[in-house]
Each structure stands twice: as C-alpha cells, then as structure tokens.
Amino acid sequence: MSKPSIFTGEIKKSQPPPLVDLRNVMRYFASAVTVVTSALDSGERFGLTVSAFTSVSLNPPLVLICIRNESTATDLFKKAKRYCVNILAEDQQSIAEKFSLQGEGGRFENLDYYMGKGGSPILQGCIGYIDCKLAETIVLGDHTLFIGQALELAAEKKRPLLYIDKHYVWLDEKK
Numbered sequence: 773m774s775k776p777s778i779f780t781g782e783i784k785k786s787q788p789p790p791l792v793d794l795r796n797v798m799r800y801f802a803s804a805v806t807v808v809t810s811a812l813d814s815g816e817r818f819g820l821t822v823s824a825f826t827s828v829s830l831n832p833p834l835v836l837i838c839i840r841n842e843s844t845a846t847d848l849f850k851k852a853k854r855y856c857v858n859i860l861a862e863d864q865q866s867i868a869e870k871f872s873l874q875g876e877g878g879r880f881e882n883l884d885y886y887m888g889k890g891g892s893p894i895l896q897g898c899i900g901y902i903d904c905k906l907a908e909t910i911v912l913g914d915h916t917l918f919i920g921q922a923l924e925l926a927a928e929k930k931r932p933l934l935y936i937d938k939h940y941v942w943l944d945e946k947k
C-alpha cells in the first residue's frame with residue numbers, strides 16, 4: 773500500500789493537481805533550514821533564516837543562497853563579503869523562528885555562537901556549517917543570488933530541522 777499524504781491522509785491519483793503560482797508550488801517543496809550569519813568589520817552581526825540554499829560546485833567548493841532584495845541582509849552581505857551557512861538540527865526551531873522575525877534586532881541575544889576564522893558568527897549545536905567568502909552576486913527578479921566559496925566546512929550526523937507548508941517538521945524514520 774502507498775504511503776499516505778501528510779496533508780490529507782490519502783493520495784489522489786485520478787486528477788492532476790490544481791494550477792498555482794510559484795509560491796504555492798514551493799510551499800510543498802520540503803527543505804532543510806539554515807541560518808546564514810555574517811558580521812561587518814565594525815562588529816555588527818546579522819543573519820536570517822534561509823531555506824533557499826544549495827551546493828553549486830565541488831571543485832572549487834561553491835554554494836548558493838537566494839535572498840530577497842528587500843531583506844536587510846542583502847546589503848549587509850554585500851558589504852561584509854562573507855557569511856556562514858549554519859545547517860539547523862531538529863531541536864533548533866526556536867533559532868529559525870528568531871532569525872525569521874521581520875526586522876528583529878536582537879537575533880544574537882542569548883545565542884550560543886563563536887566567531888569563525890572567516891569573520892562570520894558560527895552557531896553552536898548545528899548539524900554543520902559552511903563558512904564562505906562572497907564570490908559573486910547576481911540580482912534576478914526580486915531576489916539576489918549569493919555565491920560563496922567555502923573557506924571552512926564542518927558537519928556531523930544529526931537529525932535535521934525541515935520546513936514544509938509553513939510548518940517545521942522532523943524526520944521520523946530513515947529508509
């Protein structure tokens with residue numbers, strides 16, 4: 773028997789899904805959750821929750837994040853020319869929530885982190901991180917693509933925090 777859908781408890785096979793816009797396709801695209809952090813030479817720290825993250829190249833090691841042009845992070849990442857992609861573990865939902873509150877200034881308050889060699893804050897307790905120097909930015913539509921070259925990477929096997937249909941979810945089994 774096929775696995776039931778997490779939304780309806782049943783899989784409808786007879787009809788194609790309804791036509792929707794891009795936002796309403798992507799809401800059902802389950803993703804891992806990262807918090808991308810950076811700092812200016814002045815010491816100002818900033819960061820935001822990001823799910824639009826993917827690897828681009830292994831050699832050299834390049835990764836991509838897509839940030840809304842209007843986000844405060846867009847100008848700050850361009851200025852700082854560095855950032856760290858922190859991959860959140862399943863017990864870090866509160867960090868994801870904190871870093872996605874619009875215009876929230878106190879995101880680093882009471883947060884366990886240290887400053888990495890690359891100059892960006894690295895969060896403790898994550899699955900891992902990719903500390904990057906900015907290699908290229910491309911403005912496309914209402915988002916800016918930031919391509920970063922990895923300077924230092926770290927990871928360990930932990931269960932990830934996931935996001936789908938505006939909800940945080942967790943893996944409950946491994947196939």
Ligand SMILES: Cc1cc2nc3c(=O)[nH]c(=O)nc-3n(C[C@H](O)[C@H](O)[C@H](O)COP(=O)(O)O)c2cc1C
Nearest residue numbers: 820821822823824838839840843844872873874875
């Ligand atoms: C799970 C999740 C994933 C998100 N992914 C992205 C993303 O990939 N790119 C983006 O620009 N904003 C993303 N956001 C929204 C930002 O985290 C949010 O708008 C944040 O407030 C932006 O920071 P700012 O207020 O300092 O501009 C995401 C939010 C959540 C909850």
